[in-house]
Amino acid sequence: MDQTGTVGKKKVRARNLILHVHPPKVRKTSIRFTLTFGLGGMAAILFILQVFTGILLRFSYVPSPNEAYDSILSITNTLLFGSLVKNVHHWSGIFFVLVTFLHLLRTFYTGAFYWERRWNWVIGICLMVIVMFSNFTGYLLPWDQLAYWAVTVSTSMLYYIPGIGESLTGLVRGGEEVGGNTLLIFYNFHTAILPLSIVLLMAFHFWRVRKNKGVVVSKDADETLVPADPDLVLKELVVALCLIAFVLLISIFFDAPLQERANPAYSPNPAKAPWYFMGIQELLLHFHPFFAAVLIPVLFLFGMFLLPFLKFKEQHEGIWFFNQKGRKLALIAAITAIVIVPAGILINEYFLDFEGWMKNIPPVISNGLIPFIIIGVILTAYFLFIKNRYKPDKSEFILFMFSFMMAGYAVLTFVGIWFRGPGMVLMWP
Amino acid sequence: MKKKQNTASINRRSFLKRSWLWLGVIAGVELTAITFSMFSPGKRTKAANSYTSVKTAGYVGNIKPGSVSPHRNGQFYLVRMNDGGFLAVSLTCTHLGCSVGFDAGKKQFICPCHSSVFSIGGDVLSPPAPRALDIYRVFIEQGQVKVDTDRKIRRKKFSKADLVYA
Numbered sequence: 001m002d003q004t005g006t007v008g009k010k011k012v013r014a015r016n017l018i019l020h021v022h023p024p025k026v027r028k029t030s031i032r033f034t035l036t037f038g039l040g041g042m043a044a045i046l047f048i049l050q051v052f053t054g055i056l057l058r059f060s061y062v063p064s065p066n067e068a069y070d071s072i073l074s075i076t077n078t079l080l081f082g083s084l085v086k087n088v089h090h091w092s093g094i095f096f097v098l099v100t101f102l103h104l105l106r107t108f109y110t111g112a113f114y115w116e117r118r119w120n121w122v123i124g125i126c127l128m129v130i131v132m133f134s135n136f137t138g139y140l141l142p143w144d145q146l147a148y149w150a151v152t153v154s155t156s157m158l159y160y161i162p163g164i165g166e167s168l169t170g171l172v173r174g175g176e177e178v179g180g181n182t183l184l185i186f187y188n189f190h191t192a193i194l195p196l197s198i199v200l201l202m203a204f205h206f207w208r209v210r211k212n213k214g215v216v217v218s219k220d221a222d223e224t225l226v227p228a229d230p231d232l233v234l235k236e237l238v239v240a241l242c243l244i245a246f247v248l249l250i251s252i253f254f255d256a257p258l259q260e261r262a263n264p265a266y267s268p269n270p271a272k273a274p275w276y277f278m279g280i281q282e283l284l285l286h287f288h289p290f291f292a293a294v295l296i297p298v299l300f301l302f303g304m305f306l307l308p309f310l311k312f313k314e315q316h317e318g319i320w321f322f323n324q325k326g327r328k329l330a331l332i333a334a335i336t337a338i339v340i341v342p343a344g345i346l347i348n349e350y351f352l353d354f355e356g357w358m359k360n361i362p363p364v365i366s367n368g369l370i371p372f373i374i375i376g377v378i379l380t381a382y383f384l385f386i387k388n389r390y391k392p393d394k395s396e397f398i399l400f401m402f403s404f405m406m407a408g409y410a411v412l413t414f415v416g417i418w419f420r421g422p423g424m425v426l427m428w429p
Numbered sequence: 430m431k432k433k434q435n436t437a438s439i440n441r442r443s444f445l446k447r448s449w450l451w452l453g454v455i456a457g458v459e460l461t462a463i464t465f466s467m468f469s470p471g472k473r474t475k476a477a478n479s480y481t482s483v484k485t486a487g488y489v490g491n492i493k494p495g496s497v498s499p500h501r502n503g504q505f506y507l508v509r510m511n512d513g514g515f516l517a518v519s520l521t522c523t524h525l526g527c528s529v530g531f532d533a534g535k536k537q538f539i540c541p542c543h544s545s546v547f548s549i550g551g552d553v554l555s556p557p558a559p560r561a562l563d564i565y566r567v568f569i570e571q572g573q574v575k576v577d578t579d580r581k582i583r584r585k586k587f588s589k590a591d592l593v594y595a
Binding site for chain 2: 149152153155156157159171176177264265266267268269270271284285288289362363364367422424425
């Protein structure tokens with residue numbers, strides 16, 4: 001605010017507004033684009049796009065099985081720019097999940113999860129989960145075959161939670177099968193409960209960044225301060241405008257898919273889950289559902305929540321992949337996963353048949369516990385080998401395991417999306 | 430005397446405080462219960478529609494032994510075994526809820542989602558489905574085969590006792 005005397009009143013007000021989000025001065029190193037790639041800001045912009053287009057769509061959409069599909073058709077075909085608004089909602093929804101996930105990777109790999117930032121890490125994981133569920137609840141609303149069966153398959157996964165599975169599935173669906181009640185419940189979550197939770201948690205998330213004195217930077221970084229306005233604000237504006245232009249371009253040239261009207265009696269072949277659950281769907285082809293859809297995701301989420309509460313002797317903050325060793329370990333993990341996950345899929349597809357070999361044992365053991373233990377033993381041995389060979393510290397070792405799991409899940413997702421044809425058999429895309 | 434009065438007034442105050450707290454807890458429980466009952470609108474509509482749950486599948490004489498006919502509106506296949514026994518097999522795959530299709534050549538039910546295969550009795554021939562297809566109650570009334578689609582009957586394996594004879 002060095003030239004307050006010369007700037008107009010309006011400008012001062014605008015600056016005051018900016019100061020609600022940003023401090024007057026920020027560290028120069030913290031606004032380097034390649035430190036954060038602006039991913040958190042992009043997620044916020046995408047959320048705003050979602051809210052605007054979502055409100056517009058709400059004026060025409062009818063959440064009932066008899067009318068939902070027709071209302072989508074009328075939005076697409078009769079409303080002025082209806083198709084564009086719908087496409088922007090569709091694509092920004094997909095990018096929202098993607099960008100939130102990349103933002104999570106960014107915070108992990110730049111070491112922004114240590115003790116001081118523990119609550120923001122936890123809030124971030126919660127936001128990630130809510131964003132996925134926002135997209136998932138929106139998935140049902142067009143009420144076409146794609147929507148109906150993706151939601152049927154995904155909600156059936158809840159069935160395998162021991163004890164409460166059956167009643168939970170009933171609660172989520174509002175009945176035995178996916179139907180009018182499910183649509184109403186999903187609509188309510190999609191347009192009220194989840195966006196509201198995102199707004200609240202997002203405010204908390206931003207505030208925590210301020211409390212931690214800005215985004216993570218390395219300890220020995222340059223301490224020079226620059227004014228947030230214009231240095232940071234200008235960068236944010238550029239990122240926001242590029243992103244919005246990109247979403248608009250995609251929405252002009254690529255329509256959101258709409259299949260035939262939902263028909264509960266005929267499953268399309270193949271019937272696939274939403275793309276971000278495709279990794280889990282691929283696991284489902286290999287493991288009993290309790291392991292693939294319940295135990296593995298729950299263990300992973302639990303680990304993610306636990307991460308900042310572990311004790312670390314050394315903290316690697318503000319440097320991508322921590323250091324030279326971290327970079328090497330991440331690369332090894334990714335390459336191993338890219339080789340052994342497809343190999344495992346092929347072996348299981350053509351050579352292994354635990355359930356056939358052990359006909360008298362319940363499938364939860366033969367097709368669940370036994371392969372789970374075998375894979376667990378192999379991975380533990382491999383991780384211990386890496387630990388002995390490279391002597392990583394705790395953070396580096398966790399980085400290695402995290403990279404392995406992320407690359408593995410990415411491979412599963414790719415296989416599920418592009419290499420599974422009718423009847424879910426392996427095929428070339 | 431004064432001291433006693435003091436403690437008495439504090440007791441009353443703490444009693445009132447505690448009462449407020451407990452009232453708050455009760456109100457919280459009530460609110461949660463109401464919220465959850467609002468969450469599950471399924472119960473009401475199901476009771477209202479129950480009178481349509483019995484479907485007529487046809488006359489006994491018209492259904493050949495060894496045949497499988499789809500009744501998509503009732504979400505079941507009516508199976509007549511070679512020995513004449515009737516079975517109403519649910520369309521819903523026991524793995525993740527897709528609708529199984531019938532392969533007339535191989536006489537098998539095949540799920541399009543994760544390629545589980547079932548025999549015409551509903552037994553799992555190929556995983557990942559963990560148990561046999563659910564069935565509905567079949568009964569014969571005035572020479573007609575009727576199926577009560579109100580409630581699915583879960584089972585691990587097909588057994589002869591599942592069959593209903595005319």
